[in-house]
Amino acid sequence: MCKLFVAVALIAVVCAHPAIPTEDQMKAELVAAGISDAASAGIAxxxxxxxxxxxxxxxxxxxxxxxxDKLKTETDTYIATQSEADQTAYKAFVEKKKDEFKAHKEAASA
Incomplete structure (x- = not known):
């Protein structure tokens, strides 16, 4: 379930956006999370x-x-080629999105 959310987070930040964000919006969110402009552009x-x-x-x-699974494999392969700082920031971004998803799911089931 969390894996599925990671995909959704890469494509559309479900908790923050009612509609699927554009490539530029996704890139901006990744940059705001501390991922370099170049790495964010690649992920987006x-x-x-x-x-x-x-x-x-x-x-x-x-x-x-x-x-x-295909998206995750391609993204994981790509992020592994980026700097350690980008890898760390990306990992933190994914964890934050998992937490947001968990909170959203708990609120929806309450």
Whole structure:
């Protein structure tokens, strides 16, 4: 479940945006999280390339997970080529999004 949210976070910051953010909006959020401009642009570009693949599988957990697995593999491969500072900032960004998702889910089920 958390893995699926990470994909959603890369594509659309669900808790913060009612609509899927643009590539530029995603990049700005990554930069604000402390990830360099260059690394943020690369991550946002990867996320943007998968955006169209998520729309048709909306509501199909297994299909969405398959798309997510591809996205995560590509993003993990990319971030591993970036500086240690970017890797650390990205890891913190992902953890923050997991926490936000958990809080959102708990609030929705209350």
């Amino acid at each position: 570009k990867i996320a943007e390339s998968y955006k169209s693949q998520f729309e048709p599988v909306k509501g199909d957990h297994e299909a969405a997970k398959a798309v997510f």
